[in-house]
Amino acid sequence: MYLKGEFREKETATRAILDLKAKGFGPDALDVFSNEPIEFAGGVLDRPSRMSLVVVASALAFCLLTILFVRFTQYNYPLVTGGMPLFSLWSTGVVFYELTMLGAILSSFGWFLWESGLIRRKSPAPVPEVEPGMICLRVRCSEQQEDIASEQLIEAGATGITKL
Amino acid sequence: MDDVRKDLWRPLQGTSWRYLAVLMPLSLVTLWGLIAWGYQLDRGIGVAGIRRPVFWGFYLVDFVFWIGISHAGTLISAILRLTDAEWRKPVTRAAEAITVFALMIGGMFPIIHLGRAWIFYWLVPYPNSRLLWPNFRSPLMWDLTAISTYLIGSTIFLFLPLIPDVAQLARHATGWRRWLYRKLALGWTGSDREWHALERAMKLMAGIILAVAVSVHTVVAWDFSMAIAPMWHSTIFGPYFVAGAIFSGIAALILAMAVIRKTMRLEQYLTPHHFNNLAKLLLLMSLLWLYFTIAENLTVWYGNEPKEMMVFGARARGTFAPYFWTMVVCNFFVPFVLLGIRKLRSIKTAVIASVTVLIGMWLERYIIIVPTLSRPRLAASWGSYAPTWVEISITVATFATMVVLYLTFAKLFPIISIWEFKPHDRVPER
Numbered sequence: 001m002y003l004k005g006e007f008r009e010k011e012t013a014t015r016a017i018l019d020l021k022a023k024g025f026g027p028d029a030l031d032v033f034s035n036e037p038i039e040f041a042g043g044v045l046d047r048p049s050r051m052s053l054v055v056v057a058s059a060l061a062f063c064l065l066t067i068l069f070v071r072f073t074q075y076n077y078p079l080v081t082g083g084m085p086l087f088s089l090w091s092t093g094v095v096f097y098e099l100t101m102l103g104a105i106l107s108s109f110g111w112f113l114w115e116s117g118l119i120r121r122k123s124p125a126p127v128p129e130v131e132p133g134m135i136c137l138r139v140r141c142s143e144q145q146e147d148i149a150s151e152q153l154i155e156a157g158a159t160g161i162t163k164l
Numbered sequence: 165m166d167d168v169r170k171d172l173w174r175p176l177q178g179t180s181w182r183y184l185a186v187l188m189p190l191s192l193v194t195l196w197g198l199i200a201w202g203y204q205l206d207r208g209i210g211v212a213g214i215r216r217p218v219f220w221g222f223y224l225v226d227f228v229f230w231i232g233i234s235h236a237g238t239l240i241s242a243i244l245r246l247t248d249a250e251w252r253k254p255v256t257r258a259a260e261a262i263t264v265f266a267l268m269i270g271g272m273f274p275i276i277h278l279g280r281a282w283i284f285y286w287l288v289p290y291p292n293s294r295l296l297w298p299n300f301r302s303p304l305m306w307d308l309t310a311i312s313t314y315l316i317g318s319t320i321f322l323f324l325p326l327i328p329d330v331a332q333l334a335r336h337a338t339g340w341r342r343w344l345y346r347k348l349a350l351g352w353t354g355s356d357r358e359w360h361a362l363e364r365a366m367k368l369m370a371g372i373i374l375a376v377a378v379s380v381h382t383v384v385a386w387d388f389s390m391a392i393a394p395m396w397h398s399t400i401f402g403p404y405f406v407a408g409a410i411f412s413g414i415a416a417l418i419l420a421m422a423v424i425r426k427t428m429r430l431e432q433y434l435t436p437h438h439f440n441n442l443a444k445l446l447l448l449m450s451l452l453w454l455y456f457t458i459a460e461n462l463t464v465w466y467g468n469e470p471k472e473m474m475v476f477g478a479r480a481r482g483t484f485a486p487y488f489w490t491m492v493v494c495n496f497f498v499p500f501v502l503l504g505i506r507k508l509r510s511i512k513t514a515v516i517a518s519v520t521v522l523i524g525m526w527l528e529r530y531i532i533i534v535p536t537l538s539r540p541r542l543a544a545s546w547g548s549y550a551p552t553w554v555e556i557s558i559t560v561a562t563f564a565t566m567v568v569l570y571l572t573f574a575k576l577f578p579i580i581s582i583w584e585f586k587p588h589d590r591v592p593e594r
Contacts, residue, residue, distance in 0.1 A: 116361035
């Protein structure tokens with residue numbers, strides 16, 4: 001089950017998150033919803049990301065594939081080059097560079113879709129309606145934890161608590 | 165925040181007569197450009213003024229010009245994002261949209277220039293029975309990969325920060341707009357995971373797109389400097405073109421902002437402060453452009469190499485001198501006076517300076533391309549160039565198309581990023 005607590009200020013939402021974490025609710029059980037991005041201090045609700053790593057790896061993979069593709073093409077369908085080498089890293093460097101960057105761009109976008117959950121949203125977790133300017137904290141809890149979660153939300157300053 | 169939302173959503177509702185009065189004539193000009201292109205496709209490239217030895221005319225001038233304009237958005241927006249400049253917030257989307265549309269227009273010109281546009285896909289690497297694989301060493305192939313990468317990157321860079329705004333719009337819109345916004349929102353809910361991923365992706369994309377933007381105009385410059393032609397074979401062409409691109413890009417951004425500020429009544433969001441900052445950037449780029457222009461021309465003049473001096477002479481005191489000196493006045497003297505003197509600097513003067521810079525930068529592309537081609541190393545091959553009505557029509561139509569695309573975009577999506585406009589620090593009491 002899910003509980004929703006509404007907050008007017010970032011500080012009270014922060015307090016609720018810290019209190020809930022102290023009571024054993026993991027970051028996976030907590031989701032904050034808002035119409036604008038909210039920057040919490042480090043350690044409040046960190047979302048570790050592998051985006052940079054994936055982007056670098058994809059860029060390198062695109063670079064390697066492009067080099068292989070160009071080399072394969074130049075040797076298998078040879079052009080008349082007047083004695084110049086069939087495959088030259090220098091004169092094809094621009095193509096490698098651009099496709100390396102294309103790999104980085106496409107992986108940034110793809111990983112954004114993956115990490116944000118936009119393309120793997122299978123769970124039927126209810127999404128709270130957020131009033132403009134409000135911050136909603138959604139807590140995933142069991143029946144037994146409901147009272148504890150509600151108590152923490154009220155203590156932190158939630159203006160309204162709803163069962164989703 | 166609700167007032168901000170209302171103000172920025174207002175231009176999306178209804179269509180004023182003023183909006184239509186601008187859009188309709190420009191759509192007709194676009195249509196005329198398409199007819200001219202259709203005529204060229206039917207009759208062949210011979211209807212254009214390009215002929216031996218000037219094989220690159222208006223089309224290539226337009227290509228370089230529009231690719232330059234495309235640096236308005238992504239580059240400026242990326243720099244301002246990376247440096248976390250607060251004043252950027254109302255400016256970024258307007259700039260990013262310019263990039264995407266200018267690239268779409270600029271990217272069309274090599275295809276128009278091909279003449280037989282229907283076989284443009286021969287540039288794309290694909291296996292075929294006649295072994296016509298592309299030559300990866302050709303700068304044409306470099307252009308194809310660079311521009312395609314930049315267009316894909318710029319479109320994603322425009323789209324990413326648009327997602328939260330269209331998700332908001334989807335909740336309030338009706339009919340086909342609701343359908344469109346819901347599709348584009350990709351199921352955005354506003355969770356902190358989504359915001360974190362978006363901000364990370366935007367930061368990474370800003371860094372990547374900067375590297376791509378610089379490379380794109382450098383590659384365009386290399387189209388010229390890789391040829392051993394007088395006044396093209398220069399090592400500073402790469403940075404010279406990049407500086408010129410940013411210069412013309414800022415001018416286009418100022419102009420676009422002034423138009424949407426007036427037509428969509430966004431005076432309180434696009435304030436004199438924003439124009440003042442952009443005007444200072446324009447002035448800075450004007451000085452940098454002057455530095456590069458002097459460096460390029462002084463080196464040629466002092467070196468006194470006969471073949472280069474032929475082209476230099478044609479530019480500075482010959483057939484092309486009126487264009488050359490108009491370019492200097494437009495790109496340096498006007499911005500220097502109007503924006504350099506503090507008392508004169510205003511939105512109006514920034515717009516005037518921007519218009520002259522755009523004229524000057526188009527002339528600069530013309531001055532770079534045509535004189536060199538009309539005066540090749542072998543004097544017996546000298547020739548001249550005069551554009552035909554087809555080239556002029558297509559050129560004029562691209563400017564109209566740019567405005568039509570931009571106004572249509574501004575009618576469909578908020579031209580100012582709403583979620584970025586005001587960070588959620590403190591929420592007022594209800």
